[in-house]
Amino acid sequence: MDFNVEIAVLSIGVPRDDAGAEAIAAWLRAQAVVHEHRATQGGPDHSREHALAALNLENALQLLRTCCKPCVGPGRNVDTDPSAPTPARDLVDNGL
Numbered sequence: 365m366d367f368n369v370e371i372a373v374l375s376i377g378v379p380r381d382d383a384g385a386e387a388i389a390a391w392l393r394a395q396a397v398v399h400e401h402r403a404t405q406g407g408p409d410h411s412r413e414h415a416l417a418a419l420n421l422e423n424a425l426q427l428l429r430t431c432c433k434p435c436v437g438p439g440r441n442v443d444t445d446p447s448a449p450t451p452a453r454d455l456v457d458n459g460l
Contacts, residue, residue, distance in 0.1 A: 370398045385431035389424040396420035 374395055379388045399417035403410045 365398070365401050367398070367402065370394075370401075374398065385427050389427050392420045392424035392427070396424070 374391070377391060377394075379391050396417040399413045399420060403413035403417060
């Protein structure tokens, strides 16, 4: 992973104000991946990088849990049918 390239991609790809929750969560997850990679490199900031990765993942999951409850059919949604397949549920169930 080239850190400079990844940071540039994240900077260019910042979700707009009108972005959906899933797009924002995906961006937060990408940030977490970069921070976790930096944490595995060691150095004096590895603990902070690991904490930032965990925080970004938790923020992404929280966003999906509170905002992404799309309907999957007439009368079926993630509240009434826990087995209903949705992109958001797949991300939450798999920890992003």
